[in-house]
Amino acid sequence: MLYPRFKHFIEQKKMFSLGETLVVGASAGVDSMVLFDLLLKLSHVWKxxxxxxxxxxxxxxxxxxxxxxxxxxxxNAASVPFFRFTHTEKSEGNFQEKARTFRRSKMEEVLDQQNAACIALAHHQNDQAETFLLRLLRGTGLKGLGGMKGSSLSKSGKKYIRPLLPFTREEIEAYAEEHKIAYRHDASNDDVSYKRNWIRHEVLQQLKQANPKIVNHLSHLSSQLREDEEALEYYVEAALQKVSISEDFGKCSLKREIYNSLPKAIRLRLSAAVFQKLFLESAILSADHREKIDHIALRKEGGKAQYFLPLNVLFTRDHEKIYFQKENVSE
Amino acid sequence: MLYPRFKHFIEQKKMFSLGETLVVGASAGVDSMVLFDLLLKLSHVWKxxxxxxxxxxxxxxxxxxxxxxxxxxxxNAASVPFFRFTHTEKSEGNFQEKARTFRRSKMEEVLDQQNAACIALAHHQNDQAETFLLRLLRGTGLKGLGGMKGSSLSKSGKKYIRPLLPFTREEIEAYAEEHKIAYRHDASNDDVSYKRNWIRHEVLQQLKQANPKIVNHLSHLSSQLREDEEALEYYVEAALQKVSISEDFGKCSLKREIYNSLPKAIRLRLSAAVFQKLFLESAILSADHREKIDHIALRKEGGKAQYFLPLNVLFTRDHEKIYFQKENVSE
Structure with missing residues (x-):
């Protein structure tokens, strides 16, 4: 029952074509072993x-x-080329994040070397739902709540696909049992001191009492919220076209009339985007700063007003214009 | 400490002005008794x-x-006019919803009769957070996740304000204790068989383990998501202007070029809005229908295609146009 839906999802999302080469990331866990099995079935038909x-x-x-x-x-059993890498760097900081970066860079190396079309990952609905709840707990806006897509491009332009995204962990485990697929259980997945495991084993179990389809629902919701965020970003990009930038003076200016005509969610994202574009990729304006800028730009009274932002940036409202300008710092 | 923040929030949101009349909804619970106390303090200063x-x-x-x-x-103690209403109708269906409708209609009657500026409600951050989680469990999109605003207009054009929205229940209870404000505990709030109480007493308590500021965070998130949804609705409204409507024929048509140029979140909302506008206020297109319409409109191959929607509506893609048309039903 899984296989036809799997195939349909791949076709619908146009993930890859007949005869192409696919890199499959495999941990030995049930998700990736089932992904490999399903892709293997498809590989006979699609060459x-x-x-x-x-x-x-x-x-x-x-x-x-x-x-x-x-x-x-x-x-070996499937006569498929196998590449293994060892990551032993015991560096400080976020291990999960570093492990992910390492894994991706190695898969992309193999993709290039094998002239492959894409990298297949075993993410499924429970991963979506768990990530959604993790981000919800951590404190995030719409952007952070948006889920993974069936098919996406990495920053380096490599294609990643997630053909198991329509399925829950239960469905994947049932498939493994039915088809006697060998996999290994990772005991660290049971340790509820890891936040993701706690979400999986405790929070989601509790929420299931109220809605047995909660994983399915959260997974769909997060895909939908990603589309919502993408739409907002599209309009922010359109608004950014109306910002005049004089790079010599490190200054971005915009007519108040244009800024004020935008919906609030766009106005707040626009000032963050202008700030980032002009000053630093990683510069982030806090919600408080964006609200204050918005307040100054919108308010009817008063001609000129100024407001200091981080990184020595001065926001100015001067009658019919607003601008962001980097102040010179004397050495 | 609560009072200055309360006053600041009212000023910032321009909820009402000096000398105005306010209708305050009061249940006898801690929230509304604290709201009344704070408004009473302000009433001396603001007349x-x-x-x-x-x-x-x-x-x-x-x-x-x-x-x-x-x-x-x-x-009586505050020499404030008091209006009481009794609601004893034991009707079937959603009691909470009916009680709310009754309460609101009575408050609006008093507002009219007293020539009041607005109706003050005691909603606070925990209400926002609980509603957010309730809707999340029930299964909703961005629209359902958006929280209440500090100030809003009802469908009948009456103004409702929520001056306690910046505060958590704990802060409100602490204020009641400090200022020895009498209130009555509603025992039905402890019954965890009500979903809201279960969220309050179990789910939120569990989530607090991971993030002690979860109530505050969810409350802010829901306000922010409301702004996000409002922005999307603004662009849907702008797109609706480009739909040509021939009412005689019960037909709405749109250039495919225009439809296809919109971001997906707007496209899906637009077809739902067109369907609703033309056929029935309460007509709702399912996500599947909207996805299918989108697929037909976007796909490159083929000139003409048709797809049946509920309520005898036929969606047609005819080369460079798409349209929705109500089919005649023979009697």
Whole structure:
């Protein structure tokens, strides 16, 4: 029952075409082992060439090596090329984030080397729902609530696909059982001291009492919110075209009339975008700053007003114009 | 500490002006008793005239009458006019919804009769956060996740204000204790078989483990998502202007070029809006219908295609045009 829906989703999202090469990221867990199995079925019909990539983080001693062996066996049994990488850097900071960056860079290397069309990842609805709740807890706006897409391009222009996105973990596990697919259980997934596991095992279980279809629902909601955010970004981009930029003076100016005619959600995003565009990629204006700018720009009384922003940027409202300008700092 | 922030919020949102009359909805619970106390303080400075309104639903026997008595005592002590209404209709269906409609209609009657500027309600951050989670569980899009505003107009054009929106329930309870404000506890708020109470007493308590400021955060998020939805509606409205409507034929048509140039979130909302505008206020196109319409409109191949929608509406793509048309039903 999974396979026809899987195939339909790939066709509908035009993820790849007949005869192409796909890089499949495989951890040895049930998700990626099922993904590989389904792609293997499809590969016979669509004449695909599959390539398996595994990254060994050496975090769970012997278990890490057994994971790697299982993926290797799968690859051998299916006569599929297998690439393994070892990531042992014990650096400080966000390990998960660094592991992800490493894994992606290796998969992209293999993609280039194999002249592959895309990289297939095993994300599914529970990942979407869990990420949604994690971000909700952490404190985020619409942007952070938007989920992953079936098909997307990385910053480096590589194509990633997620053909398991229509399915829940339960469906994937049921498929594994029915088709006797070997996989390895990662014990660290049970440790509820990790926030994601806590969400999975406790929060989502609680919410299921009220809505048994909560995973499905949150997963769809997050896809839909991503489309909503993309629409808002489209209009911010259109509004940015009306900002005049004089790079010599590090100044961005805009007619108040134009700014004031925009809906509030666009106005607040626009000032953040102008600030970022002119001054620094990573410069982020706080919600308070954006609200204050908005207040000054909109208010009827008074001709001229100024407001200091971070990074020595001065926001000025001068009668019919508003502008952001980098102040010179004397050395 | 609450009072200055309360006053600042009212000023910032321009909720009302010096010398105006305000209708205050009061249940006898801590929220509305604190709201009344704070407005009373402000009324001395701002020369406001307050009017208290209480609705007795006779649901909890003697307790309902004691609630009413407390509000009446408060009104007498402050020399404020008091209006009470009894709602005893034991109708089927959603009681909460009907009670709310009744309460609002009575408050609006008093507003008219007293020539008041607005109706003050005691909603606070916990109400926002709980509503957000309730809607999240029920299954909703961006629109349903948007929170209440500090100040809004009802469909009948009456102004409602929510001056307690910047505060959490804990802050309101602490204020009541500090200022020895009498209020009555509604025991039905503890019954976790009501979904809202379950959210309040169980779900939110669990989420607080991960983020102690979760109420504050969800409340802000829901306000922000409301602004996001309002922006999208603004662009849908702008797109609707480009739809040509021939009422004689019950037909709405639009150039495909225009439709296809819009971001997806706007396209899906636009077809829902066109359908609703032309056929029925309450007609709702499902997500599946909207996706299908979108697919037909966007696809490159093929000149003409048709798709049946509910209410005997036929969607047609005819080369460079798309249209919705009500089919005649033979009698």
């Amino acid at each position: 695909l060439k599959l390539v398996l990539v595994h990254v060994n983080y050496k975090l769970r001693g012997e278990h890490s090596d057994l994971d790697e062996m299982l993926v290797q066996e799968k690859a | 406001l005239k307050l009017v208290l309104v209480h609705v007795n639903y006779k649901l909890r026997g003697e307790h309902s009458d004691l609630d009413e008595m407390l509000v009446q005592e408060k009104a």
